[in-house]
Amino acid sequence: MKTIPHSYKTIWQTVKQIPKGKVATYGQVAELADLKGQARLVGYALHNLPEKSKIPWYRVINSKGKISFTNSSKTFKLQRRFLVKECIVFLSNKIDLEKYGWLNNIQKQWKAI
DNA sequence: AACGTGACAAGGC
DNA sequence: AGCCTTGCCACGT
Numbered sequence: 001m002k003t004i005p006h007s008y009k010t011i012w013q014t015v016k017q018i019p020k021g022k023v024a025t026y027g028q029v030a031e032l033a034d035l036k037g038q039a040r041l042v043g044y045a046l047h048n049l050p051e052k053s054k055i056p057w058y059r060v061i062n063s064k065g066k067i068s069f070t071n072s073s074k075t076f077k078l079q080r081r082f083l084v085k086e087c088i089v090f091l092s093n094k095i096d097l098e099k100y101g102w103l104n105n106i107q108k109q110w111k112a113i
Numbered sequence: 114a115a116c117g118t119g120a121c122a123a124g125g126c
Numbered sequence: 127a128g129c130c131t132t133g134c135c136a137c138g139t
Contacts, residue, residue, distance in 0.1 A: 005136075026121050039121035041135055047120060048136095060120080068120045075120080 004048075007035055011045040018059040021086045022102040023095060025063045032103075043068065058082040059102075065094045 010033040018024050024032075026039040035041060046057045058079040062068045069076035071093070080090065088100050098104055 007135090027123090030121085035135095037122085038134060040119070040133095041121085043120040044136065045120095057120085062120080063122055079120090 002048075005045075007033070007038075007041060008045040008048065010034065011042050012049070012053070012055050015042075015046070015057065015060060016055050018056055018102050020056075021088065021100070023059045023061050023083070023088065023097070023100050024102045025097070026060060026068075027063055028101075028103050029060055039063075056082075061095060065097050067093075 011029060014029050014033045015024075026042040029042045030036060030038045033042075042060065046060060049055060049057060067076055067079050069079065083095070084090070088095060
C-alpha cells in the first residue's frame with residue numbers, strides 16, 4: 001500500500017480550484033499550496049492522482065506556457081484536447097499565460113481596484 | 114545509503 | 127531561442 005504524503009492533498013486541493021477555461025503553472029500551484037519552490041512536487045503529485053478523481057490536472061502547465069509531456073505521447077494529446085475543449089488557444093504549441101493564466105487575472109483584478 | 118529519475122523553474126550564457 | 131546548471135522533493139534500485 002502506497003503512502004500518500006500530506007503535501008499531495010494540499011496540491012490536489014489547490015488544483016481543484018483552478019476555474020474552467022483557465023490554467024496555472026506548476027510553480028504557481030506549489031506556491032498556493034504553501035510549498036513555494038517545489039514545482040516538481042506538483043508534477044509528482046499529479047502523476048499519482050487516483051484514477052477516478054475529478055481534479056482538473058490538465059489545467060496545469062509549465063512556466064513556459066507549454067504542456068509538459070512529449071509531443072507524441074498519448075497524454076499530451078489528451079491534455080491538449082481537454083484544454084481546447086475549454087476554448088483555450090494554442091499558438092505554436094504554446095498557451096498565452098497573460099490571457100489564460102488564472103493567477104495573472106487575479107492580479108489584474110486587484111490592480112484594477 | 115547513494116544515486117538516478119521525474120508531468121518543474123529560474124538564471125546564465 | 128535553445129541548452130546547461132542548480133535547487134527542489136519523493137521514490138525505486
